[in-house]
Amino acid sequence: ERGRQATSPPDILITTPETLQAILTGKVLRKHLSKVKWIIVDEIHELTDDKRGSQLSIALERLRKILEKEPQIIGLSATIGSPEEVAKFLVGNGRSFEIIKVSVQRNMRLHVEMPEIREDDIYLSEKIATFPEVAARLRRIKELIDENRSTLVFTNTRSEAEVLASRFRVWDINIPISIHHGSLSKTSRIETEGGLKKGELKGVVCTSSLELGIDIGTIDLVIQYNSPRQVTRLVQRIGRAGHWIGGIAKGVIIAMDSDDVLESIAIARRALKEELEDVRIIEKPLDVLTHQIAGLIIEYKRMKVNEILELVRKAYPFRNLTKEELISVLEYMSNRRPRLVLYIPEEDIVIKARPYNVVFKYYFENLSTIPDVKSFKIINTIDNSFVGNLDEEFVALNCEVGKTFIVKGEAWKILSIDKDKVFVEPTEDIEAVIPAWEGELIPVPFEVAQEVGKLRKKIAEFLLEKSKEEIISWLQANYPIDENSAKKMIKIIQKQLKYGVVPDNETILVEDFENVVIIHGCFGSLVNETLGRFIVALLTTRIGSVGLRIDPYRIIIKSQVKAVELIKEILFKTNPTHLKEYLELSLVRSNLFEWKFVHVAKRFGVLAKDAEYGKISLR
Numbered sequence: 001e002r003g004r005q006a007t008s009p010p011d012i013l014i015t016t017p018e019t020l021q022a023i024l025t026g027k028v029l030r031k032h033l034s035k036v037k038w039i040i041v042d043e044i045h046e047l048t049d050d051k052r053g054s055q056l057s058i059a060l061e062r063l064r065k066i067l068e069k070e071p072q073i074i075g076l077s078a079t080i081g082s083p084e085e086v087a088k089f090l091v092g093n094g095r096s097f098e099i100i101k102v103s104v105q106r107n108m109r110l111h112v113e114m115p116e117i118r119e120d121d122i123y124l125s126e127k128i129a130t131f132p133e134v135a136a137r138l139r140r141i142k143e144l145i146d147e148n149r150s151t152l153v154f155t156n157t158r159s160e161a162e163v164l165a166s167r168f169r170v171w172d173i174n175i176p177i178s179i180h181h182g183s184l185s186k187t188s189r190i191e192t193e194g195g196l197k198k199g200e201l202k203g204v205v206c207t208s209s210l211e212l213g214i215d216i217g218t219i220d221l222v223i224q225y226n227s228p229r230q231v232t233r234l235v236q237r238i239g240r241a242g243h244w245i246g247g248i249a250k251g252v253i254i255a256m257d258s259d260d261v262l263e264s265i266a267i268a269r270r271a272l273k274e275e276l277e278d279v280r281i282i283e284k285p286l287d288v289l290t291h292q293i294a295g296l297i298i299e300y301k302r303m304k305v306n307e308i309l310e311l312v313r314k315a316y317p318f319r320n321l322t323k324e325e326l327i328s329v330l331e332y333m334s335n336r337r338p339r340l341v342l343y344i345p346e347e348d349i350v351i352k353a354r355p356y357n358v359v360f361k362y363y364f365e366n367l368s369t370i371p372d373v374k375s376f377k378i379i380n381t382i383d384n385s386f387v388g389n390l391d392e393e394f395v396a397l398n399c400e401v402g403k404t405f406i407v408k409g410e411a412w413k414i415l416s417i418d419k420d421k422v423f424v425e426p427t428e429d430i431e432a433v434i435p436a437w438e439g440e441l442i443p444v445p446f447e448v449a450q451e452v453g454k455l456r457k458k459i460a461e462f463l464l465e466k467s468k469e470e471i472i473s474w475l476q477a478n479y480p481i482d483e484n485s486a487k488k489m490i491k492i493i494q495k496q497l498k499y500g501v502v503p504d505n506e507t508i509l510v511e512d513f514e515n516v517v518i519i520h521g522c523f524g525s526l527v528n529e530t531l532g533r534f535i536v537a538l539l540t541t542r543i544g545s546v547g548l549r550i551d552p553y554r555i556i557i558k559s560q561v562k563a564v565e566l567i568k569e570i571l572f573k574t575n576p577t578h579l580k581e582y583l584e585l586s587l588v589r590s591n592l593f594e595w596k597f598v599h600v601a602k603r604f605g606v607l608a609k610d611a612e613y614g615k616i617s618l619r
Helices: 017-024 027-033 051-066 083-091 119-127 132-147 158-171 186-198 231-238 258-272 286-300 305-314 323-335 356-365 392-398 446-463 468-478 483-498 524-543 564-573 576-587 591-604
Strands: 038-041 072-075 108-113 150-154 177-180 203-206 219-225 249-254 302-304 341-344 349-352 375-380 385-391 404-407 410-417 421-426 509-513 516-520 546-551 554-559
Touching (some): 017 027, 017 051, 017 286, 027 051, 038 051, 051 286, 051 305, 108 483, 119 132, 119 158, 132 150, 132 158, 132 219, 132 249, 158 177, 158 203, 158 404, 158 410, 177 186, 186 385, 219 231, 249 258, 258 446, 258 483, 286 305, 286 349, 286 356, 302 305, 305 323, 305 349, 323 341, 375 410, 385 392, 385 404, 446 468, 446 524, 468 483, 509 564, 524 546, 524 564, 524 576
Parallel strands (some): 108 249, 150 219, 219 249, 375 421
Antiparallel strands (some): 302 349, 341 349, 375 385, 404 410, 410 421, 516 554, 546 554
16 A cells, blocks of 8 residues: 555565565556565475465566566575575576575574373372373473473464463463464464563463564573474474574473374484475466466456466476466466456467456455465454454364353353354363364374384384393484483383384384274375375275274274275285376365365366355366
8 A cells, every 4th residue: 555655666565475466466566666676585485385385486477577677586494405496496497596504403402301290290180180191291391481581382283282271271370371373363462472572471382373483582492292293393493492692492392102202303303413304396286377377467468378488487386387288278267257368379369358357356366375264253252352263164063052162271161153253251161172273283204204113123123132221322312312201212112022013114014903904104194194095995995984094103994894804905916006096086086185176166266265165066
């Protein structure tokens, strides 16, 4: 708005990828942008591996097209595993770049702990209605918070954050600890951030909502509750501490069980050695391309096909786009009803289609590539304040008048439910339900799971030839681990060795009990889910309904009948070259595919922006 009224260009424009799309189509603002000399993309790792980044890459080429001279582009991040690839993404296809790398290793201290249960933990567990193991972890977190000025306690999901914060409140409501995550109201989040800056809060239980951009000089320590699951996540989170000249980013990972300890120390070692995950850039997403073509035609009214192709190919994710692929998108945009653009093959040009408002509506309604998930506002009827949000699925499954749930670390009783609001009042029910927020769990990479497997193998080999003290000494020399955690890891692998097989990076163990089969494989979240879906797809055709659960180290299959022999046959007799074909057939029938399909269809303009998932015939 200020740009519309300004007579001269602003010195600095701070924007998001989505807002940049809108600015590029406005005449007045575009005139100001022609003077731009520098472009800075902060936290670039957040953009490279999703469609927001693909969208930004073309937007930057559109921006370049109106600039008077080539700008200098700078990308900033503390967590990039493949800087060469990210640099290419940033500057565009075929342009030169320079990488300036600053080591973070000497400024970071990491430690992994698994607290032992003490007698007072058993008393605490009864008081706060939880298990002694959880009470021990809470007690240790409080000890660490008390030892420092300000501490951030990161969890991997909003549900975990709510559990932790609520147990602290039940323990002692006067503990100066608050909660911060994306489903809380903006007012609540700002209040928490303010309390941290003023020193009123000793600790904040948070999710990735405080992972980026927070710069508070009093934060001495970051606690990661349970494994951070990825190296980049850990480095980003630990980097919130020690923000002063000469400061050290100190972090403690509080592990939950033996799997968690192994995974945490593998990730901590990789973080200290700066072995970050590689970035995987999405290749030429055509829904993003459709949206960007609409923007170009709004800007220029008419363009030659080769002009569009030349501009789009300069964006790194679209460097391999063929003319045939571009034409297929243009034909779709031209032939659908109502038309977004008009493609004239005889003249090899694209022009605005009538009525003009159709392409405007489509373009501005689809500025964001982030999927829309319907949410319900939580309204506190005592003061009519906005507390936070609940996902549609949680409301459908758990919310009835009179029931209770926990948000903001506090229990709330449901008084009524409107079409998009849940009206509540505070309650003292400590056994209320914790909300589930969709799509939160961070996948554990293949490389981390493999290192966990190698560690299992190493400890198993050592147990045959070394004393426990020697093994503990080796672990502490190579990994940032406390003695108690090392002892527990050794103990669990010793138990497994009694039965002959320890699943490791090269050994898969299959166990069956009645109608449940567990396949132990150290392959990470994505490989195990893919393999699990493949096995279930083939089993279902033979024996009917089959249940599936996975984690980074296991595939758990539950069926109506014993299925271990069938699974053995699938694993040993399926031709590996057929794997992709089987997967595609099964995925098309999955909820995951339906969810993705609906979102992409909205991005293409096939479905209305407000079309509700579950009420659409995908056929």
